[in-house]
Amino acid sequence: xxxxxxxxxxxxxxxxxxxxxxxxxxxxxxxxxxxxxxxxxxxxxxxxxxxxxxxxxxxxxxxxxxxxxxxxxxxxxxxxxxxxxxxxxxxxxxxxxxxxxxxxxxxxxxxxxxxxxxxxxxxxxxxxxxxxxxxxxxxxxxxxxxxxxxxxxxxxxxxxxxxxxxxxxxxxxxxxxxxxxxxxxxxxxxxxxxxxxxxxxxxxxxxxxxxxxxxxxxxxxxxxxxxxxxxxxxxxxxxxxxxxxxxxxxxxxxxxxxxxxxxxxxxxxxxxxxxxxxxxxxxxxxxxxxxxxxxxxxxxxxxxxxxxxxxx
Amino acid sequence: xxxxxxxxxxxxxxxxxxxxxxxxxxxxxxxxxxxxxxxxxxxxxxxxxxxxxxxxxxxxxxxxxxxxxxxxxxxxxxxxxxxxxxxxxxxxxxxxxxxxxxxxxxxxxxxxxxxxxxxxxxxxxxxxxxxxxxxxxxxxxxxxxxxxxxxxxxxxxxxxxxxxxxxxxxxxxxxxxxxxxxxxxxxxxxxxxxxxxxxxxxxxxxxxxxxxxxxxxxxxxxxxxxxxxxxxxxxxxxxxxxxxxxxxxxxxx
Numbered sequence: 284x285x286x287x288x289x290x291x292x293x294x295x296x297x298x299x300x301x302x303x304x305x306x307x308x309x310x311x312x313x314x315x316x317x318x319x320x321x322x323x324x325x326x327x328x329x330x331x332x333x334x335x336x337x338x339x340x341x342x343x344x345x346x347x348x349x350x351x352x353x354x355x356x357x358x359x360x361x362x363x364x365x366x367x368x369x370x371x372x373x374x375x376x377x378x379x380x381x382x383x384x385x386x387x388x389x390x391x392x393x394x395x396x397x398x399x400x401x402x403x404x405x406x407x408x409x410x411x412x413x414x415x416x417x418x419x420x421x422x423x424x425x426x427x428x429x430x431x432x433x434x435x436x437x438x439x440x441x442x443x444x445x446x447x448x449x450x451x452x453x454x455x456x457x458x459x460x461x462x463x464x465x466x467x468x469x470x471x472x473x474x475x476x477x478x479x480x481x482x483x484x485x486x487x488x489x490x491x492x493x494x495x496x497x498x499x500x501x502x503x504x505x506x507x508x509x510x511x512x513x514x515x516x517x518x519x520x521x522x523x524x525x526x527x528x529x530x531x532x533x534x535x536x537x538x539x540x541x542x543x544x545x546x547x548x549x550x551x552x553x554x555x556x557x558x559x560x561x562x563x564x565x566x567x568x569x570x571x572x573x574x575x576x577x578x579x580x581x582x583x584x585x586x587x588x589x590x591x592x593x594x595x
Numbered sequence: 596x597x598x599x600x601x602x603x604x605x606x607x608x609x610x611x612x613x614x615x616x617x618x619x620x621x622x623x624x625x626x627x628x629x630x631x632x633x634x635x636x637x638x639x640x641x642x643x644x645x646x647x648x649x650x651x652x653x654x655x656x657x658x659x660x661x662x663x664x665x666x667x668x669x670x671x672x673x674x675x676x677x678x679x680x681x682x683x684x685x686x687x688x689x690x691x692x693x694x695x696x697x698x699x700x701x702x703x704x705x706x707x708x709x710x711x712x713x714x715x716x717x718x719x720x721x722x723x724x725x726x727x728x729x730x731x732x733x734x735x736x737x738x739x740x741x742x743x744x745x746x747x748x749x750x751x752x753x754x755x756x757x758x759x760x761x762x763x764x765x766x767x768x769x770x771x772x773x774x775x776x777x778x779x780x781x782x783x784x785x786x787x788x789x790x791x792x793x794x795x796x797x798x799x800x801x802x803x804x805x806x807x808x809x810x811x812x813x814x815x816x817x818x819x820x821x822x823x824x825x826x827x828x829x830x831x832x833x834x835x836x837x838x839x840x841x842x843x844x845x846x847x848x
Contacts, residue, residue, distance in 0.1 A: 339689040343847050361597070361691040369689050375682030379614060384607075391603025392690045434686070 290314040291442060291473050292338070297347035299333050299497075307333040309497045310347065315442075315475060320468055322488035322505075323477045324587065330497040331477040332372060335444050339369045352441065365394055368435030372446040372477075374427045378420040382411055382430060385419060386437045393438035402437060409433050409463070425456045432463070443467060445476040449483060461487055481587050485509075493590060501590065515580050517559065519546045519566075519573040529569050535562055546573075600692040601700045608674050608704030619670075620712060623662045627716045630658055631723040634780060645782050646813045651724040656807040657779025658720065663713045663738070664745050664774055664799065668766045671705035671749030676756050679846075688847065694840030698750060705746035706739070713738050727810065733818070734809035740825050741802050745770075747832040754845050773799045783815045798828060 292315035299308040307330045315321050323331050336342035338349050340360060349356045354363040377385060386402050406412040409429040414422060422430060428448070435443060445464070449457045464487060468474055478484055484491050485505065492502040501508070524543035535558065538547045550557045566573070612619050635651030642650040678684040687697060720726060728734050756762040777799030783791050794800055795816075805821025808814035814821065839846070 339685075341685055341688045341847065343843055361693075364689060364691040367689070369685065371682075371685050373682055375685065377678075377681065377683055380607075380610075384610065388603050388607050389686065391599045391606075392686060392692065394597045394599050394691050396599060 289316045291317040291352050292475070293350045294334070294338065295348055295350075297334070297337060297349065298345045299330075299337060299342065300345045307497050308337075308344075311494075311497070311499050312347075313492060313499060313502065315473060316490070318468070318471060318473055319489040320464065320474045320476070320487050322484035322491050323475065323494055324479070324481065324484045324491055325477075325494035326479055326591070329494045331494055332446055333497075334494070335369070335446055335475070335477065339367055339444065340364055361394070365438065366441045368438065368440035368443045370428075370431045370435045370443070370445045370448060372450060374424065374431065376419045376427055376430065378418070380419055381416055382406070382419060382422070382433075383415040385430070386433050389434040390437040393440075395438045401439070402433075405433050405436050408466075425452060428452065428456075428460075429463075436467075440472070442473045442475065445474065447477055447479070449478070449480065457483075493587065495591060509580070514549055514551055514585070515557075515578050517548045517550065517576060517578045519548070520544060520575040521546060522572040522574050525571065529571075531569055532562075532565055535565075546571075597690075597692045597696055600690060601696050601703075604687075604692075604697065604700035605704045605707075608701060609707065611674070612670075612704075612708050619666075619708060620715060623666060623712055624715055624719055627658055627662060627719055628723075630654070631720065635723055646784075646811070648811050648813070649724065652726065652811075653782075653807075654780050655717070655720045655724065655726065656810050657774075657777075657803050659713050659716050659738075660741065660777075660799070660803050660806055661771075661774045661779050662716055663709050663741055664770050664802070665766050666712055667705055667709040667742050667745035668749035668752065668770055670708050671702055671746040672753035672756065672762055672766075673749075674701050674705055675750055675753035676762055679753075679757075680759075684846070694836075698747070698836050698840070702743060702746040702750055705749060706742040709742040709746065710738055713742070729812045730809045734806070737802070737806045737809055737821075737825070740822075740829065741806070744825060744829040744832060747829065747836060751832060751835050751839065754839055757845065773797050774803075778803045778815055782813075798824065801825065 292313075294311060294313040297308055297311045298306070300306045311330075311334060323334070325331050333342060337344045338351070338356065340356060340363075349363075351363040352366050354360075354366070356363045380388070383402075383406075386406065387397070390398070390402065403412065406415055409432060411426065411429055411433060414426065419427065419430065432443075432445075432448075448464070449460050452460065461483070464474055464476070476483075476487065488505050490502065491505050491508055493500050521544055525539060525546070526543060528537055528539055528546070535548055538549075539545070540547070548559075548562060550559065631651065631654075634654055639650035639654075644650065645653045678687060717726070752762065752765050756764075776794065777797045778794070779799075783794050783800065786794060801816060801821045801824035804815040805818050805825065808818045808821070838844070
């Protein structure tokens with residue numbers, strides 16, 4: 284399959300049942316394309332971190348297999364893991380190490396010979412260069428997050444996992460983080476991020492996977508997803524307020540604002556007929572005049588909420 | 596072989612040692628000196644020679660063993676327990692390193708530290724009592740083998756422990772008593788016959804005896820048996836480590 288040829292990461296039939304009996308993942312299959320930003324979106328406890336942990340070798344899968352750039356993560360774990368950089372959700376660091384020591388350690392751990400010039404470049408890009416001799420314990424939360432990214436990038440990985448990269452990060456830092464992720468993508472790194480912030484996925488991702496209770500319920504191009512599942516709302520500002528919607532227009536299921544001055548019609552963009560033309564005609568027939576109209580598209584958040592509702 | 600990784604882990608652990616120099620090196624040296632003052636000078640003066648060696652000199656190999664065993668275990672156990680505790684173990688588990696490489700690096704670093712410590716204590720002892728080492732190569736062999744074996748043991752404890760109390764438990768409740776009762780401060784000849792037999796179940800007896808033989812050519816048990824027992828412990832701990840890594844015990848869910 285062509286899609287498989289492009290895949291840098293291929294997850295097939297992965298299940299995970301913890302010793303407690305909790306089934307965190309149920310036969311998850313997923314292909315990640317080379318060079319894309321993929322957002323794995325799901326509520327807390329949906330299995331996002333478990334999936335990442337299995338791919339990275341931190342958790343053993345109960346069944347199924349994963350191939351990273353053609354390498355099986357069990358049989359050929361060295362090649363597979365050398366390809367991956369992982370930024371964990373928790374800010375786990377060796378408090379008493381220096382910034383420079385810890386990124387050098389990470390690079391060595393992943394089997395790369397020393398390369399101070401490259402590490403300097405990474406630290407500069409993450410605005411950590413002037414902190415290179417500081418002990419990690421003296422860094423702020425945002426710096427520690429960036430340090431974890433620097434550690435993950437220290438061995439020049441092709442795939443970068445960001446597990447909840449902006450959890451507990453303030454608005455400005457979030458913007459910076461998004462900027463950073465985009466610049467990483469520009470260098471050819473494939474990025475897989477998990478998030479439960481929908482706007483993050485909407486802002487960043489090329490494709491979105493939605494995971495819920497251990498199952499991937501949808502994988503789609505973001506734009507396609509927005510188009511397919513997106514609903515549009517058309518709001519009409521009336522010239523004279525209405526007391527109630529005339530029965531002739533009941534079939535359109537419109538909402539009338541409390542002051543009677545606005546009519547809102549919701550329609551599906553994926554439908555063959557949006558019903559707009561018919562509506563406008565019927566409005567005309569009913570002698571309802573409007574002075575203005577505007578349309579809005581539902582956000583990914585609306586889509587996400589309705590998706591989770593539908594499958595419940 | 597991921598030699599870069601082994602080097603990185605080894606250097607990381609040695610850097611940790613340098614940061615905790617006071618606790619790692621100075622405190623064992625001070626406590627050893629105290630033993631010499633109390634047992635060697637104060638009490639030792641009233642004890643006749645043991646097997647023709649002054650009491651102060653007699654206890655040197657045992658004292659080194661005492662530090663070697665406790666330090667190897669606590670070093671190695673702490674080295675692997677701490678990443679588990681802070682969560683930084685994620686990096687180790689996701690790295691392209693084999694378990695053998697991980698174990699070898701941590702154990703290697705812990706053993707290096709204990710060997711250095713053992714040599715420092717030996718030098719310190721030289722200030723208090725006249726020393727002789729009859730079989731230097733054997734001395735080094737026992738020193739290295741014991742350091743490696745018990746660092747391996749410490750590594751196992753570090754993986755097994757899921758809190759700080761368990762981490763202290765084995766060194767405190769098993770290693771220290773066994774070392775004190777293992778002939779560090781006496782020749783087992785002076786025990787009543789029943790206790791002499793019971794003592795033979797104490798693994799530390801073989802380590803101390805072999806080590807002391809390398810100094811003075813006297814031993815409670817034949818040196819070949821001492822060496823064989825040391826190698827046996829090494830093999831047992833290696834087997835346990837192999838099992839831990841095969842099953843991911845306490846490391847992976």
